[in-house]
Amino acid sequence: MAVGSLPSRGRRISAFFFRHPRWKLLLLLAPAVLWLVVVYLGSIAGLLRQSFWSIEEFTGLIDRTFTLSTYLQLVQEPANRDIIVRTATLAASVTVLCAVLAFPLAYYMARFATARMKTFLYLAVLMPLWSSYLVRALSWRQILAEDGILRWTLRKVHLDGVVDVILAAPLLGGSSLISSRFSLVLVFTYLWLPFMILPLETALERVPRSFLEASSDLGARPGLTFRRVVLPLAKPGLVAGSIFTFSLTLGDFILPSMFGTSAYILGQQVYVQQGVAGNDPLAAAFTFVALVIMVVYLFLARRAGAFEAL
Amino acid sequence: MAFIYFPLAVIALYAFTTQSSSFTFPPPGLTTEWFGVALGQSSMWTALRLSLTVASVATVTSLLLGALLAAAAYRARFFGRDALAFVVVLPIALPGIVTGIALRSTADQFGLPIGFWTIVIGHATFCIVIVYNNVVARLRRMSPNAVEASGDLGASGWQTFRWVIWPNVATAVLAGGVLAFALSFDEIIVTTFTRGSEPTLPIYIYSSLFRPRNKPVTNVVALLAIAVTFVPVLIAQLLTRDRESVR
Numbered sequence: 001m002a003v004g005s006l007p008s009r010g011r012r013i014s015a016f017f018f019r020h021p022r023w024k025l026l027l028l029l030a031p032a033v034l035w036l037v038v039v040y041l042g043s044i045a046g047l048l049r050q051s052f053w054s055i056e057e058f059t060g061l062i063d064r065t066f067t068l069s070t071y072l073q074l075v076q077e078p079a080n081r082d083i084i085v086r087t088a089t090l091a092a093s094v095t096v097l098c099a100v101l102a103f104p105l106a107y108y109m110a111r112f113a114t115a116r117m118k119t120f121l122y123l124a125v126l127m128p129l130w131s132s133y134l135v136r137a138l139s140w141r142q143i144l145a146e147d148g149i150l151r152w153t154l155r156k157v158h159l160d161g162v163v164d165v166i167l168a169a170p171l172l173g174g175s176s177l178i179s180s181r182f183s184l185v186l187v188f189t190y191l192w193l194p195f196m197i198l199p200l201e202t203a204l205e206r207v208p209r210s211f212l213e214a215s216s217d218l219g220a221r222p223g224l225t226f227r228r229v230v231l232p233l234a235k236p237g238l239v240a241g242s243i244f245t246f247s248l249t250l251g252d253f254i255l256p257s258m259f260g261t262s263a264y265i266l267g268q269q270v271y272v273q274q275g276v277a278g279n280d281p282l283a284a285a286f287t288f289v290a291l292v293i294m295v296v297y298l299f300l301a302r303r304a305g306a307f308e309a310l
Numbered sequence: 311m312a313f314i315y316f317p318l319a320v321i322a323l324y325a326f327t328t329q330s331s332s333f334t335f336p337p338p339g340l341t342t343e344w345f346g347v348a349l350g351q352s353s354m355w356t357a358l359r360l361s362l363t364v365a366s367v368a369t370v371t372s373l374l375l376g377a378l379l380a381a382a383a384y385r386a387r388f389f390g391r392d393a394l395a396f397v398v399v400l401p402i403a404l405p406g407i408v409t410g411i412a413l414r415s416t417a418d419q420f421g422l423p424i425g426f427w428t429i430v431i432g433h434a435t436f437c438i439v440i441v442y443n444n445v446v447a448r449l450r451r452m453s454p455n456a457v458e459a460s461g462d463l464g465a466s467g468w469q470t471f472r473w474v475i476w477p478n479v480a481t482a483v484l485a486g487g488v489l490a491f492a493l494s495f496d497e498i499i500v501t502t503f504t505r506g507s508e509p510t511l512p513i514y515i516y517s518s519l520f521r522p523r524n525k526p527v528t529n530v531v532a533l534l535a536i537a538v539t540f541v542p543v544l545i546a547q548l549l550t551r552d553r554e555s556v557r
Contacts, residue, residue: 014467021386028382029394032375032438036397040435044408046416123547124315130489130543131318132496134512135532138519139317142324142529147334149320190317243403251405254498254516267407267499274411274503280418287411294404298396307395 044291051284062280070281074289080269084289087266091249094188095196098245099238101189102196106237109197110204122201125194133191137255140187144177144259151177174261184260188249195248196241199306203237204230239306246297250290266290318536325529331522348530357514358534364426364510365494368433372490375434376441377483383442384449401436409435410503417504425506432504433497437490444486444550445479452478481549488546492539511535 017024053062054069074080109121128136143149154160166182167173174180207230215225253267264272266286274283301307328339348354379398383391401409413432417424452475460470498512509517515535518528 014461014470017467025382025386025388028378032379032382032398032442033394035375035435035438036394039413039431040401040409041397043412043416046419047408047412050415050419123544126547127540127543128315130492130496131540132512132515132532132535134496134498134515135321135535136317138515138528138532139320141519142320142333143317145333147332149335152335247403247405251407251499253407253502258519267405270407270411271502274414280415283411284415287408290405291408294408298403302396307399 047284047287050281051288053281055279055281060278070285073282074285080286083264083266083269083286086263087250087290088293090185090188090265091246093185094192094249095242095245097185097189098193098196098241099200102193102200102241103234106197106200106204109201110207122198125197129194134254136191137187137258140183140190141178141258144183146176178259179261181260184256187255187259188252191255192245192248195244196238199240200234200237203234203240207233236305239301239304243294243298243301243306247294250294251287321529321532321536325526325533327526329526331525333525344524344526344530347524348527348534351527354511354514354531357509357511360426360508361495361511362538364429364433365491367430368437368494369487369491371430371434372437372441373483373487376438376486376490377445377479379438380442380445380449384446385454398439398442402439406436406497406499407503410500413500414503423506424504425508428504428506429501429510432500433494436497436500437494440490440493441483441486444482444489448479448482448550485546485550488542492543495539496535 051070052066052068053064054067055061056063105121105125109118113121151160151163154162163177167175167177167180169182172180172182172185174182177183211229211233212225215229216222220228251267251270252265253271256265256268266289270283270286270290273279273286323337324333325344326340326342327333327337328341329337383394409432413428413435414424417428422428456474456478457470460474465473496512498510498516501510501513505513511531512535515528515531518531521528
């Protein structure tokens with residue numbers, strides 16, 4: 001463009017947006033906000049509405065009048081309460097196990113690994129997050145199969161009895177490895193472990209080395225330094241990781257159909273009520289239990305500073 | 311590490327076993343016949359094609375929405391910004407079952423047809439945050455002066471975008487797109503609720519799990535599913551290696 005000529009229309013438009021940043025902002029924001037609010041939050045509102053409907057006993061049809069009876073049914077029936085307790089216990093145990101297993105590796109990555117090693121470990125931990133979780137669950141069915149790899153390995157080292165001990169244990173047992181609670185917890189922990197390692201590593205990396213030195217200079221033993229210095233500073237990472245381990249366990253219905261006992265957890269109950277049983281209102285109400293648990297959890301997590309560690 | 315990668319090796323091994331319905335170790339013999347059976351199933355190809363189409367459309371949608379959102383939110387301060395940041399992470403922070411059943415029941419209430427487009431909508435919803443996180447992290451590291459300098463030197467809005475902004479964010483957009491694609495391609499929980507009668511590839515794999523015979527065929531299909539996502543994702547990770555894109 002020649003010097004001194006009038007600005008072109010395109011340039012006038014960009015100048016307008018530069019001088020009126022609010023308009024630019026609005027244009028950029030509108031599509032995604034509309035999508036998230038209308039499609040996503042809107043359909044959650046639709047689900048909420050449905051959870052206040054009920055199902056007619058005899059016809060099996062959905063009665064679209066407002067009622068609390070579905071929620072009452074959810075709270076009053078012992079079977080339903082059991083499902084909620086069982087699911088929360090499962091999600092909590094998986095979360096704790098993930099945290100315990102993730103800590104050593106995350107600590108090593110954050111503190112001792114060389115730059116090359118760290119990049120390698122980081123990629124190695126990250127990659128499974130983007131590969132099919134179904135495929136990895138499938139492989140555990142084959143590892144844990146009767147006469148499969150696990151049994152074979154244990155027999156080779158003469159620890160075959162361990163399996164029988166696990167199967168007979170009251171809280172972990174079952175009729176075979178695949179249909180034991182133990183395997184369900186094991187596979188969940190395996191699958192969600194990277195979700196815990198990554199934010200934990202980020203948080204641990206931010207702990208200044210000088211803090212640890214100061215703590216030991218002031219006479220604290222390693223155990224005390226860990227409890228009073230490292231752990232509080234790692235907390236945002238732990239909480240961020242637990243959001244995923246907890247939430248993913250809470251709503252899963254695929255894994256519990258592949259592993260574990262026949263006792264339902266929440267995700268399965270939602271799946272069955274919505275699909276086979278055709279009781280959409282009850283499925284919606286169960287989903288809302290999970291949703292409320294997670295939203296409360298998220299608010300607490302945000303207060304703990306976990307969102308910066310995500 | 312072994313704990314994380316060993317299972318994939320197991321899938322590969324049992325794709326070759328001669329047993330049709332059990333997985334003893336070591337396998338009694340090896341064969342390649344399952345590959346022929348798996349690749350000869352037309353239903354498998356239909357499922358693969360559906361998964362690829364859904365993932366492509368969902369990726370393009372989430373790229374547009376996520377990148378625009380990132381451009382708007384990375385530096386500006388506005389009313390509701392924190393609330394928006396909260397809503398963006400909700401689709402991945404809440405259990406997938408919430409997104410799935412909410413979309414399904416709302417579509418049912420409005421009498422909308424369940425099928426290709428409902429799957430795409432479900433996937434795009436949780437893919438937005440992946441693209442957003444990748445792009446916003448890159449934009450935050452870009453100097454705001456560069457854009458102003460470009461304008462001062464007489465560049466048009468398009469020229470500034472093409473020669474200043476795009477070179478900076480291109481790899482982040484690409485990485486976000488690849489990750490969104492992988493996530494959509496492998497998704498099963500949301501899809502269970504939003505699909506019509508046609509299965510996507512993960513649903514196809516899942517329903518073949520409980521078949522009593524020809525079990526290794528499932529392993530062959532699983533290997534195919536891994537191959538579709540693993541290589542692009544590895545490349546995407548190397549593109550954004552300075553570890554800014556956890557999710």
